[in-house]
Amino acid sequence: MELTLPRAEDLYAHMKAGIEELLGKLDPDSVHLVGIYSGGAWLVERLQKDLKLQNPSGVINTSLYRDDFHKIGLHSQVLPSSIPFEVNGKHIIMVDDILYTGRTTRAAINELFDYGRPASISLAVLIDRGGRELPVSPNVCGGVIPLEKGTSFVLSQNEQRLFDIDLKKENVGA
Amino acid sequence: MHNPQLNRHGELTHLLSTEGLPKDILTHILDTAQTFVPLAEREVKKVPLLRGKSVFNLFFENSTRTRTTFEIAAKRLSADVFNLNINASSTSKGESLLDTISNLTAMQADIFVVRHEASGAPYLIAQHVEPHIHVVNAGDGRHAHPTQGLLDMYTIRHFKKDFSNLTVAIVGDILHSRVARSDIHALTTLGAAEIRAIAPLTLLPGGLEQMGVRVFTNMEQGLKDVDVIIMLRLQNERMKGALLPSSQEYFKHYGLTREKLAYAKPDAIVMHPGPMNRGVEIDSAVADGDQAVILNQVNFGIAVRMAVMSIVAGASQ
Numbered sequence: 001m002e003l004t005l006p007r008a009e010d011l012y013a014h015m016k017a018g019i020e021e022l023l024g025k026l027d028p029d030s031v032h033l034v035g036i037y038s039g040g041a042w043l044v045e046r047l048q049k050d051l052k053l054q055n056p057s058g059v060i061n062t063s064l065y066r067d068d069f070h071k072i073g074l075h076s077q078v079l080p081s082s083i084p085f086e087v088n089g090k091h092i093i094m095v096d097d098i099l100y101t102g103r104t105t106r107a108a109i110n111e112l113f114d115y116g117r118p119a120s121i122s123l124a125v126l127i128d129r130g131g132r133e134l135p136v137s138p139n140v141c142g143g144v145i146p147l148e149k150g151t152s153f154v155l156s157q158n159e160q161r162l163f164d165i166d167l168k169k170e171n172v173g174a
Numbered sequence: 175m176h177n178p179q180l181n182r183h184g185e186l187t188h189l190l191s192t193e194g195l196p197k198d199i200l201t202h203i204l205d206t207a208q209t210f211v212p213l214a215e216r217e218v219k220k221v222p223l224l225r226g227k228s229v230f231n232l233f234f235e236n237s238t239r240t241r242t243t244f245e246i247a248a249k250r251l252s253a254d255v256f257n258l259n260i261n262a263s264s265t266s267k268g269e270s271l272l273d274t275i276s277n278l279t280a281m282q283a284d285i286f287v288v289r290h291e292a293s294g295a296p297y298l299i300a301q302h303v304e305p306h307i308h309v310v311n312a313g314d315g316r317h318a319h320p321t322q323g324l325l326d327m328y329t330i331r332h333f334k335k336d337f338s339n340l341t342v343a344i345v346g347d348i349l350h351s352r353v354a355r356s357d358i359h360a361l362t363t364l365g366a367a368e369i370r371a372i373a374p375l376t377l378l379p380g381g382l383e384q385m386g387v388r389v390f391t392n393m394e395q396g397l398k399d400v401d402v403i404i405m406l407r408l409q410n411e412r413m414k415g416a417l418l419p420s421s422q423e424y425f426k427h428y429g430l431t432r433e434k435l436a437y438a439k440p441d442a443i444v445m446h447p448g449p450m451n452r453g454v455e456i457d458s459a460v461a462d463g464d465q466a467v468i469l470n471q472v473n474f475g476i477a478v479r480m481a482v483m484s485i486v487a488g489a490s491q
Contacts, residue, residue: 069223114218
């Protein structure tokens with residue numbers, strides 16, 4: 001059966017509303033968004049503008065913290081993480097496009113702690129596709145769309161910075 | 175021909191020399207190093223990539239700086255590091271070397287970082303070890319010092335961005351220098367416009383022209399309009415032989431002073447692999463001047479060695 005995909009912009013609007021609500025509960029001076037490279041980084045860029053956030057945001061690239069390094073090696077060029085603010089005592093809202101096994105989230109949390117000790121970390125995702133292998137649960141979620149193993153969502157952004165999602169069959173063994 | 179540094183998938187599994195490394199692998203190492211440079215600014219300067227791996231620093235020849243930077247690099251990757259200072263016995267080197275390696279392999283070594291006075295020793299080890307073990311050459315005889323060559327390339331790329339318009343001069347004891355050789359091969363592969371070697375005739379090896387290097391014995395002429403100057407250390411033991419008259423004489427002709435530096439482009443950078451002999455190959459005014467990037471090289475060296483170790487460790491078996 002062909003899966004009917006919701007519009008990515010609707011999911012984004014829903015996630016944005018959830019983040020706004022979350023922001024209302026936190027001290028505005030000490031909240032920073034951190035996007036997980038690459039989809040999460042795009043989302044954060046857009047959220048910073050749409051929510052008119054003044055505090056600098058960051059990008060986390062989990063390549064150096066992955067638990068499958070021994071299987072996949074360091075093949076592609078990785079952009080370094082960039083956290084241009086003091087992490088100690090801050091409330092971090094981590095943003096990712098797709099939440100799946102939870103392993104990326106685990107790696108990102110580990111990496112954040114190497115920058116300092118945040119007051120709290122929350123997780124906001126555009127899509128929760130199920131299939132968790134670790135006890136990770138998002139605080140904010142644009143939509144829950146269960147997806148079978150072997151298929152993945154691909155987030156893209158057009159010239160007007162609007163989001164789109166698509167489905168991609170994965171290569172066997174990838 | 176089989177390249178002993180690459181596995182059957184064409185991935186880097188040992189780093190033995192910059193010679194014969196394809197451009198995409200050199201670039202991949204430099205790009206990966208770039209991701210490690212910002213780590214030095216963080217509160218926790220470690221990443222868990224090599225957690226649980228054992229790195230053995232096997233230094234059959236003395237070295238403080240290179241061994242320390244390899245140790246720092248391995249520790250920042252969360253590996254366990256073991257430093258072994260082994261004085262090579264003068265006889266039966268081949269056999270005892272491989273016996274040492276077999277013993278350490280039995281202790282579950284994952285990476286050997288090897289410095290040896292005999293050219294080719296790291297190749298011998300690389301041929302001997304099982305496929306899951308990786309060898310990184312930290313300097314073998316007069317042959318190669320690939321991580322120094324790579325960190326020099328990183329430094330040049332950092333300051334000059336692109337190699338294709340660059341004229342690079344290597345100055346000093348090129349005859350005995352494994353650094354010069356590693357630099358020349360890497361610069362050639364990365365497409366530097368012109369490579370020059372500047373030295374007295376007694377310190378120039380044969381065959382440089384065949385490698386595409388322009389040779390100068392006059393420093394002023396050789397430095398004219400260059401973008402990058404790589405100074406080499408003049409090893410004191412060379413003075414004792416008949417190769418050079420005296421260090422004062424050498425400094426007069428080949429020491430890098432402000433006056434000689436003025437022949438290079440105004441934005442030329444000055445590099446040196448260290449340790450420096452001030453007043454022999456380089457004047458303090460230059461070594462501590464605005465154009466010197468010698469301390470940047472040290473910092474980049476850690477990131478480049480992290481990149482090399484994490485890339486070879488991630489190669490498929």
